Amino acid sequence: MTSPITASQQSSDQLNRNSERIQEILAMTKRLFIQLFRRPSTLIAGILQPLIWLVLFGALFSNAPAGLLPGGMSYGRFLGAGLIVFTAFSGALNAGLPVMFDREFGFLNRLLVAPLVSRSSIVFASVIYITSISLVQSIAIMMMAFLLGYGWPGLIGMLLVLLTLLLLVFAVTALSLGMAFALPGHIELIAVIFVANLPLLFASTALAPISFMPGWLGWLAAINPLTFAIEPIRAAYAGPLNLNSVVLHAPYGEVTGIQCLLILTALSIALFVLIRPLLNRKLA
Amino acid sequence: MYLIELKELVKSYGPVKALKGLSLTIPKGCLYGLLGPNGAGKSTTLRIICTLLSPDSGQVYFGGLDVLRFPGLTRKKLGYVAQEVSIDKILTGRELLRLQGDLYHLVPGKREKRIAELIERLDMGEWIDRRCGTFSGGMRRRLDLASGLLHQPELLILDEPTVGLDIESRSVIWALLRELQAQGTTILLSSHYLEEVEALANQMAIIDDGRVIAEGIPSDLKQQLGGDRVTLRVREFSDENESEKVRQLLEGLEGVREVLVNRAQGFCLNFVVDNENVLPRLRDELKSAQFNVFALAHSQPSLDDVYLQATGRTLMDAELEVAGIRDVKLETKRAMR
Incomplete structure (x- = not known):
């Protein structure tokens, strides 16, 4: 039987461990933010690129016939949701790069030699960092879209947008961190990012609805995780939010907003479960 | 402990x-x-x-x-x-x-x-x-x-x-x-x-x-070797052939042991003598065989000698051997987690 003193010691040890865990996660996250503030070019580029897309693509299709897009939406408003998701997706896809550079330059060894309460703190720090950056970038795009007259989703809609982005960012960050540990170097990681980025954008409903696409591309778009993030956000921009309403008319059936979020949740969990053995092996 | x-x-x-x-x-x-x-x-x-x-x-x-x-x-x-x-x-x-x-x-x-x-x-x-x-x-x-x-x-x-x-x-x-x-x-x-x-x-x-x-202990390791260390150069730049001949001559001398041709240092010869009294006799033998003595250094054993004794090559020789076959890029990759 456990004595009260032992139980109290255990509780105190657990408290200590939690406090140490927080200390190490905050320290590693702080390092990433210091790097960002001293080298802000990636953050700025990450905001500028979708803004340019928003302005140029928005202008390109500004004279499209009214009623062409679902719900009579303007192309700028249609595009806004796609670019918000694309921004978050691109940022999260790059999440593995700092980790890869730490591996290559030996800084990871400094972290691994330290008596971390859990080596998953290294992953948590990356997730916190990249999630914060993606959200900041996405909010910048939303504000710009608002200034360009493409609408604002309202407070509840904004919460839905942030929740959707969080789910997508978790999933893609897991994928990127997995690649950062699995691939041999940053050249290979950048190559994969380069190959995945734009094709996934074009094979989603970011730039055009499924009804505009040839059958095979429609199928691709309908199973593309980006689409499951884009459509609830687009619905939030379109009007009063109802998660039970259909947001995606896919070739295989109709998908509601809540179903999109569930799919993204499942994807995030599945990817973290999938990369866990790899992280355990690499960080053992 | x-x-x-x-x-x-x-x-x-x-x-x-x-x-x-x-x-x-x-x-x-x-x-x-x-x-x-x-x-x-x-x-x-x-x-x-x-x-x-x-x-x-x-x-x-x-x-x-x-x-x-x-x-x-x-x-x-x-x-x-x-x-x-x-x-x-x-x-x-x-x-x-x-x-x-x-x-x-x-x-x-x-x-x-x-x-x-x-x-x-x-x-x-x-x-x-x-x-x-x-x-x-x-x-x-x-x-x-x-x-x-x-x-x-x-x-x-x-x-x-x-x-x-x-x-x-x-x-x-x-x-x-x-x-x-x-x-x-x-x-x-x-x-x-x-x-x-x-x-x-x-x-x-x-x-x-x-x-x-x-x-x-470093000093113990050196003392255990016994004898004095000698480095001999018969010419400023000897070739392997000439150094090999000198090695054969030295190996026949009483009080001289562990003769090695040191390739890393221009084919000079490293060997051990029981004591410094061996050196005058060694000079005479070299002269009779018509070999000059360009330089002859005599010292107490060093850690390099400990290494030489154990492996048959100097630390410098070992470095040079490895330098030719090492793939630093591959080693860096292996060191990565």
Whole structure:
């Protein structure tokens, strides 16, 4: 039987461990933010690129016939949701790069030699960092879209947008961190990012609805995780939010907003479960 | 009392066997030197002790604790300064030390106090608040050493700590290591610099081809060899053929043994004489065989002689051999997690 003193010691040890865990996660996250503030070019580029897309693509299709897009939406408003998701997706896809550079330059060894309460703190720090950056970038795009007259989703809609982005960012960050540990170097990681980025954008409903696409591309778009993030956000921009309403008319059936979020949740969990053995092996 | 015990460590990187049953013991409180040429297995040994690598087989104990079973407990007690300085170029020196302190869970007050002490001790005050990317090799090494010492480890592991450093940085580091050892810190240092190990270590092991080939107190190892060391040059630039002929002549002389042609130093000859009385007779024999004596140096045994005795080649020869076949890029890849 456990004595009260032992139980109290255990509780105190657990408290200590939690406090140490927080200390190490905050320290590693702080390092990433210091790097960002001293080298802000990636953050700025990450905001500028979708803004340019928003302005140029928005202008390109500004004279499209009214009623062409679902719900009579303007192309700028249609595009806004796609670019918000694309921004978050691109940022999260790059999440593995700092980790890869730490591996290559030996800084990871400094972290691994330290008596971390859990080596998953290294992953948590990356997730916190990249999630914060993606959200900041996405909010910048939303504000710009608002200034360009493409609408604002309202407070509840904004919460839905942030929740959707969080789910997508978790999933893609897991994928990127997995690649950062699995691939041999940053050249290979950048190559994969380069190959995945734009094709996934074009094979989603970011730039055009499924009804505009040839059958095979429609199928691709309908199973593309980006689409499951884009459509609830687009619905939030379109009007009063109802998660039970259909947001995606896919070739295989109709998908509601809540179903999109569930799919993204499942994807995030599945990817973290999938990369866990790899992280355990690499960080053992 | 031993702080570290390594038993029959075996480690391979694909087809390359880095450690082939390496065993050694490191007493508590000593400054222990691991000497050996590049590629001998020194870094692999150190990386296993500091839990960065697992051996394929063998055991590692830290103060009786099984390191392979309890790596977390071991990490708290050791400081590791790697061969390649791993600093974040964007952070300032002070920020890097703070990060290190947080990784070792120091409370902020103690962390700042230790940082201030180390800045003063390692003379880093003038540049510690600059970004690490602007530091010279010596400054980076001092900062790395400060990182390893921040949590006051029981064991400090240094992998080739002074490679490529200027004399000032080297002397600062040597002085600090002597001071730490005097205060009771156990220090394990790898080096391929003979003079560094001779100057610092009070116990040492020579590693060659993944095994310990000699272990003990440096002065004992040298004395055990017996005899005096002689280096002979018959001409300023001899060729292998001529040196081989001289070798055959010397091997026939009484009181002369272990004659070797040293390719790394222009085919000079290294050998051992029982005492210095052998030398006049040796000169006469060379003269009769019509060989000149361009230079003849006579000295007490060195650690290089210990290495020579054990392996049949000098440390420099071993370095040159390895230099031709080493793939540094591949080794870096292997070192990556």
